[in-house]
Amino acid sequence: MTDCPLCQNCAFFNGWLVRMPKEAAFYRVKFCGSDFENCARFQVHAATGIKHPTLLPDENDRVKNIISELNYERAAKSGQY
């Protein structure tokens, strides 16, 4: 089993799940401890370097739009748009 490299600094893993022990166990088994490359939060961070504040690990349907929005915001701030 390989742990997600973001475990130590992932707000979801370290914060949100503290009050949800059943959900914590589910996500840790499904994503954090093995299949982290399919975690939506990991995917957004890998593409943008940003830890999303509300994205859940299984919200993969949001990943493309979030990456596009974050890249657009970054480009807009740098004056590329």
Ligand code: SF4
């Ligand atoms: S797998 Fe996802 S939820 Fe788990 S530590 Fe990594 S980024 Fe966070």
